[in-house]
Amino acid sequence: MLQLSTNLTQEEIKDLVAIVYDDAVNLRRLFHENPELGFEEYHTLSVIKKYLTDLGIEVKTGIAKTGLVGILHGKEKGPVIALRADMDALPIQENTGTSFASKKSGVMHACGHDMHMAMLLGAANALSQVREKISGTIKFIFQPAEEMLAGGKRMVEEDVLKNPDVDYIYGFHVWPELPIGQFGFKSGALMASMDSFEVSLKGKASHGAAPHQGIDAIVGSAQVITGLQSIISRETDPLDSVVITIGELKSGNGFNIVPESAVFKGTVRTINKESRQRVSQDFKRIIEGMANALRLEAKINYKSGYPITNNTEEFVDHASRLAEKLFGQNAVVHLEKPSMASEDFSFYLEHVPGAFIFLGVQDQAGGSHKLHNERFLPDEKAMKYGIGLFIALATNPFGTRGQAPSPTLN
Ligand SMILES: [Zn+2]
Ligand SMILES: [Zn+2]
Known part of the structure; x- marks a missing residue:
């Protein structure tokens, strides 16, 4: 039985988020300005590679063409936790009018994958600073071609879940149906x-x-x-x-x-x-x-x-408890119905347990545009919540497969 050994309090996690947030915003804008379609994410890949390498995180490329895996070993032994972000943009002409709009005609980050990557890099930055507080290994998965090209499937086929073998996996998707500051959790089928x-x-x-x-x-x-x-x-x-x-x-x-x-x-x-x-x-x-x-x-x-994005109940519970401890009861929304949209995160969940979580990005006016819309431009503040929960998940190991969840966030 693994001992849980996290030493991070809510305040420490929030302080870490504050330290890495500006970097994450800059990265998000850089990705947003330079969107790339599935399996063509070469610029994106080079940015991620440099950032992680500069943090002292071991990096492996040459997986699923433009994919990348970062590996961070904690001080203590523990499970291998995978955290995943997708990298690709969509063939949409951007119409947001923002100062960091796409520089590429007809290509746009309209599904929030720019924010998924920036949040995961923000978390990697934070975690690299508290390596001694991590029990186990964190695998940062940057996956190409989520949109229709099944990059997740190819990552699995090319053994992203092996060496070291992943015990469980988490990922976020920005979700315009939920306000900023809330997470959507659901056991079982989350997406079709x-x-x-x-x-x-x-x-x-x-x-x-x-x-x-x-x-x-x-x-x-x-x-x-x-x-x-x-x-x-x-x-x-x-x-x-x-x-x-x-x-x-x-x-x-x-x-x-x-x-x-x-x-x-x-x-x-x-x-x-x-x-x-x-x-x-x-x-x-x-x-x-x-x-x-x-x-x-x-x-x-x-x-x-x-496949169906099929969340594992214990891991949904684990993450929702951490979200509640970190951000309060209001941050946790238990979704009753699945979305009939689909996600290639489902391929990972066919091999290891884990959960895909929706991250609220609806702004105060309630007017965040829908995913895949030419005006979709979620507020960066939502990333604070995503980065925070990524850090909490990485520093509060569930244990190895089959163990009861016991989050110990102080
Ligand atoms: Zn999409
Ligand atoms: Zn997406």
């Missing part, structure tokens, strides 16, 4: 799985005046698409949540021609493994059956994407 599909239906072209001589791919796809929604309305438990969205449909070349083919694309979201598996089968059954009935030939490409 995300699978995607492309379906092509092939019929036969004919003159628009002679539909009987063709096989209409537009009428067929309209019926198939409507039919798919019966998976939600008739085959899914009303108390479960599943989304099937078709976001793209293409067919036809002229108003008076029966089209030969139609292609539609979309996404499926679920919040439990059984539904995820079932829907993928129901989806194929309905399309194949209906296409057959309508004399269409169907080709289905169904791609498994991000």
Whole structure:
């Protein structure tokens, strides 16, 4: 049994946050000005590498192309705690008007990953100053390509969780639905799985005046698409949540021609493994059956994407207790419902326990724009809370896998 040996009080943690905060703000602005898309985060990587190296933290690169791992050994023995930030920006033209707006046309940090990195670097700075108060090893994971490219999956495949083997992992996402100063916690499914599909239906072209001589791919796809929604309305438990969205449909070349083919694309979201598996089968059954009935030939490409972000209860409790001790009862929000958005943090949670936590960034006017919006620009003050909780998590080890949580923040 590991002894918990933290010596940091709330005041000491808050003092540390105050010491590193300006640096974190500067880093956030630097990242924000220089956004890079998934697996192209070379400038970002060089900034992180230099910063951690200057702090005396061991750095490993060459993982998942543009990923990086920092390793900080504490004085005492203890678990290996991974703290993760994602690095990539989005293909969005920024429209915030801020002095540190993106210098790159059509690329923007519109999902807050600039703040995730700055908070983790702020925490790394603080922790490097109190190395003797750390029991165990802190692994700082900087992961590329969270947006759609599954950088987290590649990090896991390239053994980010090994050598030293990670006992558990934490990460934050800035969350505009919650005010600054609050954290959103939830055990179990926090975010949905995300699978995607492309379906092509092939019929036969004919003159628009002679539909009987063709096989209409537009009428067929309209019926198939409507039919798919019966998976939600008739085959899914009303108390479960599943989304099937078709976001793209293409067919036809002229108003008076029966089209030969139609292609539609979309996404499926679920919040439990059984539904995820079932829907993928129901989806194929309905399309194949209906296409057959309508004399269409169907080709289905169904791609498994991000898993459900499945938080481990004990680690959610551990983090929420630390947040409460550090920032008071009001800082802790227990979320009742998962988000149907998805996150590739889920890949880490398939291998080690841990928790993904939402960090409130809604400002006083209640007007923080939504994620992936061209005006999204969360207030940097929210980072104080994220850095503080990162420090608390790193200096209050849960113990090794399976042990009861016993946070001992003074
Ligand atoms: Zn995003
Ligand atoms: Zn994100």
